[in-house]
Amino acid sequence: MINFAALGNDLYTGKRSIDFVGRYKRWYALSGVFCAIAIIGLVWHGLNLSLEFRGGSEFRVSSVTNSTNYESRAKDAVGTIPTAGAAEVTKVGTSTIRVQTEKLNEDEIRSVQSALAGEFKTSTNDVSASFVGPSWGASVSQQALKALAVFLALVSLVMAIYFRTWKMAVAGLVALLHDLFITVGVYALAGFEVSPATMIGFLTILGYSLYDTVVVFDKVRENTNEALGNGRMTYSQAANLAVNQTLVRSINTTIVALLPIASILVIGFLYLGPGTLLDLALALFVGIAVGAYSSIFIATPLLVHLRLKEPAVADLEKKATRYQSRHGGVVSSSDAAPVPHEPDAEELAAAGSDRESVSATARSGGVVRETHKYATSGPRNQPKRPPKSRR
Amino acid sequence: MAINPHNRKPLKILSALAAVTLGLYGLLFAVSTWGDAQWQPKLGLDLEGGTQIVLKPVLIGNAKVTNEQLTQARDIIVQRVDANGVAGAEVTTRNSQDIVVSMPGTPDKATEDAIRKSSQMRFRPVLAAAPGTNQPAPTTTPSGTATGTGTATGTATPGSEIPTATGTATTAKSGLPGAFVKGTTEPTPGATATPGATATTGAVTPTTPATKPVDGSDLAYVTDALAKQFQELDCSKPGVLDGLEDIQDQPLVTCTDDGAEKFILGPVEVRGDQIKDAVAGYVPLSNGQPSSQVEIRLSFNSSGTKDFGTVTKRLVNLPDPRNRFAVTLDSKVLTAPVAQAAILDGQASITGQFTIDSARDLANQLKFGALPLSFTLQTRDQISPTLGSEQLRMGLIAGIIGFALVFLYSLAQYRALGLVTVLSIVIAAGLTYVAIALLGWSHNFRLDMAGVTGLIVAIGVTADSFIVYFERIRDEVREGRPLRAAVDTGWRRARRTIFAADGVNFLAAFVLYLLASSNVRGFAFTLGLTTLIDLLVVVLFTHPLVAILSGTKFFGGGHKWSGLDPERLGAKAHKARYAGRGRVAMPKTASAVSDGSAL
Secondary structure, rough: OHHHHHHHHHHHOEEEEOOOOHHHHHHHHHHHHHHHHHHHHHHEEEOOOOHHHHOOEEEEEEOOOOOOOHHHHHHHHOOOOHHHHOOOEEEEEEEEOEEEOOOOOOHHHHHHHHHHHHOOOHHHHHHEEEEEOOOHHHHHHHHHHHHHHHHHHHHHHHHHHOOOOOOHHHHHHHHHHHHHHHHHHHHHHHOOOHHHHHHHHHHHHHHHHEEEEEEEEHHHHHHHHHHHHOOOOOOOHHHHHHHOOOOOOHHHHHHHHHHHHHHHHHHHHHHHHHOOHHHHHHHHHHHHHHHHHHHHHHHHHHHHHHOOHHHHHHHHHHHHHHHHHHHHHOOOHHHHOOOOOOOOOOHHHHHOOOOOOOOHHHHOOOOOOOHHHHHHOOOOOOOOOOOOOHH | OOHHHHHHHHHHHHHHHHHHHHHHHHHHHHHHHHOOOOOOOOOOHHHHHHHEEEEEEEEOOOOOOOHHHHHHHHHHHHHHHHHHHOOOEEEEEEEOOOEEEEEEEOHHHHHHHHHHHHEEEEEEEEEEEEEOOOOOOOOOOOEEEOOOOOOHHHHOOOOOOOOOOOOOOOOOOOOOOOEHHHOOOOOOOOHHHHHOOOOOOHHHOOEEEEEEEOOOOOHHOOOHHHHHHHHOOOOOOOOOOOOOOOOOOEEEEEEEEEOOOEEOOOOOEEEEEEEEEEEEEEEOOOOEEEEEEEEEEEOOOOHHHHHHHHHHHHHHHOOOOOOEEEEOOOOOEEEEEEOOOOOOOOEEEOOOOOHHHHHHHHHHHHHHOOOOOOEEEEEEEEEOOOOOOHHHHHHHHHHHHHHHHHHHHHHHHHHHHHHHHHHHHHHHHHHHHHHHHHHHHHOOOOOHHHHHHHHHHHHHHHHHHHHHHHHHHHHHHOOOOOHHHHHHHHHHHHHHHHHHHHHHHHHHHHHHHHHHOOHHHHHHHHHHHHHHHHHHHHHHHHHHHHHHHHOOHHHHOOOOOOOOOOOOOOOOOOOOEEEOOOOOOOOOOOHHHHHHHOO
């Protein structure tokens, strides 16, 4: 296993640094590819909505005498009619089996009826057929969408107030939509059925994606505030350092979140086959992975771009460039940390090759701040009081 | 043994958490022993099965159900089911005619009725009133001379010891406590209680010519036929009102809910859909304390307020019983109080024979609107779970495996601190379990498959709080702080992040819970719950525990396996650090530090 502690050290101090903000073109292109895949999935397959959304046909097999293994038997019987799709089987009361399938036409209904009657050894008269409407109808979706819109508006407001800039809210929302879109697209591509449970999965991703972005942005806020205060780093450098410093946390969190879902995915795939569990696990796995990716690779570079034109940020750019040219152009954690601290020689020597590296001698020849003469003269002299005898 | 003063506060917090946890489990124990709660969390429709109710619309004559009516009815039923808790019921239509409600567990009769009742509330002025049964009551003479009115005094009416029941039209015989008072229900002096409708048929004069009525209280509405129908009506006979045609602009002959009184009512003046909001509660006494009397407070929308004001203004000046205003629910009179003053602010309250539960049901029904149709119960069956039991079993197995993997990973990453993570997750799991079991009892909260998966995902989100915290501590150690200081500073910074991130999640849960319906609401509930528990555990457990541990030699001294080893974390070399009491801690040799950072 990679030694994350050591990696964390290097990332924290800036000894090793991945240029997340600078190489934005690469990440944006990668996301473009993901989105293209999602679009292909959506256009080519489309979302395969389940019975709960569209309604379908329902069959009731009454007076069943032998109902052992009713579930698999009914599924097998319905499976002989290809258009029926995956059947949902429930037992109603003690001797009635309810089978729900896709919406079928007259002929198909008749063949399903006879198949079920044959399987459960009853007459076709005991198999009633009817149409059921959707349980997750348009009104449920509408209400959910309305709630979602209100929530997004509110969360933008809260983020804008908390981070004191609406641009963080915008970047966070873009990352969120990016995650949802890619997840839905991959889901469509996999051809899994979208059930109400899947919808819940998508909503879970929404929560997780926002959570992750807020954690990363909080560090960005901390570092950039410090940079705006001491003028030692440009905005993008400070933001990039923040992402690097939270990288180990992001990796650890994502792995910890993905481990249980991966185990569901594997078990679901090996032992259960398609079903609620597998549907949910797939949606969540993709969503959480993409969510972690977007907080780092999309949200932060986007935020930097949005803010780059601001006068304060542009001003910082100039100030920091001046500072760095004076101090040898090295960015380290100490420049972002509130406590002023001189970087050690070792750190400077080990600074990344893509940066201007400066030898220790060059540095010692640099500007040395002169100390004020009062400060060197020891404790402050108090005015002396003349001795009593002289007063 | 003396307690390290550094540990006093963390220990206090930890004991608070222990108290909360024990309290919750104690509560669960209490309600499962003496109440109807159970130790296991309740499971949803897809995991446990439940009851399926098929509702058939009641159609008069050749009327047909339109699709809009059915969809509207379905939506209202969904809202009503949701108001009963977060059980996650499924409501579908069948054959464009029936409505099929599948709900987990076995709903009792009251729940079933609450779902299918039409709940058309209407407000009609009273034209005539009489006791419900045609017993040889001396004062109720068919000839209809005004006798016996105005004799009962307020103090003599049953129930007048309840201050708010004053000003009601109470029949001395039945003691029907019907009050229709101004919204705030100011207690009025008992003496104002008006004589009840002990014998008030005098108003009905069978020979009234059929002139065109001027307003809703005009007696011109009472035709001969209507008066006859009124006389013959016997409210004590069961089913006497079946097939009653309730037409809005026509007068109506009907009984009270309990059959104690019968009425001729004028046309509808205010409709139920003009009600904006309805809340059930206890009538406050004059000192602000709630009394045992249950009321439903109504507020009307603007048109309702106007109509209501007009009618009450008119009724105030009319003689008894025409100064009474009847509230009908599904064509039966709920209460028919006397209008004492014109109510112009659109606030009103109904008191009647409610229990707090029935009042709440009714308030919900009024709020969500009346069903466009009445429904009868066609069938009622047990249904099996839609998901096999293996899904839940496999899901749980996967959860356990996932948790074990998280455990191993935490140990590998954080060494001994990983144990703190795992312990925190175990505490969080324990709290979640008891919370779900308790909410199942109090809010009928049920876990469906999506909920179970959500809880498994919550392991990751909960663990994240600890990871954020630990990484912050490590950052501070890297800055060269001694561990105890690093824990304090790290916590201050991590806390902000954790609060912000959890706050956003909680907002999501709150908004979705308030605005969405059915499944989404259940999800919001789970999300809000896990977020709260995450916060609780990190504040009340993880931080104090780490604070205590930072005082131990193993962690504070930065043991190699503690996960907080300054060398491994590449802490910067200190210049000489003042260690107190005139001692100075010298930094370790520079070579050791540079080795550490090169690990």
